[in-house]
Amino acid sequence: MKTLLIGANGQVGYELAARLAGADLLATTRSGVAPLDGVTCVALDVGDRGALRSLILDCRPDVVINASAYTAVDRAESESELAFRINAEAPAAMATACLEAGARLVHYSTDYVFDGTARSPYRTDSAVSPLGVYGRSKRAGEVAVLASGADVLVLRTAWVYGTRGQNFLRTMLRLGRERDELRVVDDQVGCPTPAWFVAAATAQLLERAAPAGIHHAVTRGQVSWFGFAEAIFVTALERGLIARAPTLVPIPSSAYPTPARRPDYSVLDSGGLAALGIDVPDWRDAFRHTLDRDGDALARLLG
Numbered sequence: 001m002k003t004l005l006i007g008a009n010g011q012v013g014y015e016l017a018a019r020l021a022g023a024d025l026l027a028t029t030r031s032g033v034a035p036l037d038g039v040t041c042v043a044l045d046v047g048d049r050g051a052l053r054s055l056i057l058d059c060r061p062d063v064v065i066n067a068s069a070y071t072a073v074d075r076a077e078s079e080s081e082l083a084f085r086i087n088a089e090a091p092a093a094m095a096t097a098c099l100e101a102g103a104r105l106v107h108y109s110t111d112y113v114f115d116g117t118a119r120s121p122y123r124t125d126s127a128v129s130p131l132g133v134y135g136r137s138k139r140a141g142e143v144a145v146l147a148s149g150a151d152v153l154v155l156r157t158a159w160v161y162g163t164r165g166q167n168f169l170r171t172m173l174r175l176g177r178e179r180d181e182l183r184v185v186d187d188q189v190g191c192p193t194p195a196w197f198v199a200a201a202t203a204q205l206l207e208r209a210a211p212a213g214i215h216h217a218v219t220r221g222q223v224s225w226f227g228f229a230e231a232i233f234v235t236a237l238e239r240g241l242i243a244r245a246p247t248l249v250p251i252p253s254s255a256y257p258t259p260a261r262r263p264d265y266s267v268l269d270s271g272g273l274a275a276l277g278i279d280v281p282d283w284r285d286a287f288r289h290t291l292d293r294d295g296d297a298l299a300r301l302l303g
Contacts, residue, residue: 001206004028004061004103006046006094007068008035011165012108012157015199016067026059047085049093056097063206064098065106066091069138073112074259076133083133088140095148104151106202109214111158111190113139116263121222123269124156124214132260142214153205155198155217158266159228162195162290163297168225169290172232173302176246186226186250190266191218192283194290204278216268219283226250231287239291241299 003020007013008027014035017027021039029035032043044051046068056064070076070086091107098105112135113128130136145152161167175182201217223231226248233245253262270280281289291298 001063002026002059002061004056004059004064006044006052006064006066008039008041010067010069011160011162011167011195012198012202013067014164015162015195016065016202019199019203026061028055046090047082049089052090052093053097056094056101056103060101061103063104063106064094065202066094067108069108071134073132073134073262076137077259080133080137083137084140087134087137088144091141092144092148095145095150095152098152099148099150104153104206105145106153106155106206107141107145108198109142109154109156110135110138111156111218111263111266111268113142113156114263114266116188116265118265118267121267121269122216124216124272131263134260146213151212153210153212154214155202155205156214156268157193157198157217158268159190159192159218160195160198161192163294163301164195168192168228169232169298170301172229173236173242173298176233176242177302179246181247181249182229183249183251183255184226184229185253185256186224187252188262188264188266189222189224191220191222191268191270192228192287193218194286196290196293197281197286201273201278201280205273205276208276208278210276215272216270217273218268218270218280219286220270220280221283222267223283224250231284235288235291236298239295241291241295241302 002024005027008017009029028044034041076083115129161169
């Protein structure tokens with residue numbers, strides 16, 4: 001299977017490149033520098049719709065995986081044009097080119113398409129109502145690719161973390177080294193999902209020829225940001241990644257105002273993955289596995 005991976009330098013893109021390395025893979029990054037040795041890579045600005053179309057039609061892949069996105073949730077409130085260009089217009093151009101090339105498109109979306117007022121996990125067919133520009137741009141991307149006529153898998157994920165990029169795990173470990181006390185929001189609930197799991201679920205959905213449409217690719221269970229921070233420091237201490245843990249203080253979202261509103265409840269129902277035979281771990285087990293798998297990389301980051 002010939003695969004074109006767009007956005008190989010991000011959290012999920014890197015894990016996909018690592019998983020697909022050695023296969024018939026062409027990756028893109030903005031600079032053209034490959035994320036891993038042995039991965040063929042070309043430069044691509046995903047905001048250039050003409051370049052996107054030309055690459056897909058020239059490459060003629062079986063699958064295009066769009067791991068690129070504008071993810072600066074707060075900055076999107078003042079950069080709406082850029083957010084929509086990357087999160088909606090670029091995926092629409094990819095889907096149109098995929099239809100022409102006869103390729104399947106995998107596109108990632110987010111829990112931010114929901115407003116967080118539910119109190120049971122959001123299903124793939126639950127009503128959407130994004131709160132801010134980021135969520136609206138990602139929903140516009142969903143609508144565009146699904147309406148394109150192409151063979152499209154939209155994978156919604158949430159609270160993604162790993163050893164690369166900006167994410168909660170890395171932020172907590174960095175701040176915990178610098179400060180004796182951390183104040184962490186305790187009234188936003190979601191399902192922490194490692195980037196490696198999103199990549200693994202993607203590969204398995206493709207292997208199983210999963211039906212087109214929306215799927216939720218997250219771990220099982222739920223926890224607040226405060227609860228996740230507790231798990232991070234307890235487990236990091238147990239593994240010897242840190243010498244001490246800061247004192248954690250739970251706070252309400254109102255005590256930590258941000259330009260963009262976040263959903264209070266971001267739990268997605270991933271039962272559809274299980275129905276397709278994909279093992280979906282509990283978030284705690286996935287987190288422990290992440291430290292087993294990537295503990296050395298985290299130790300170097302903390303070094």
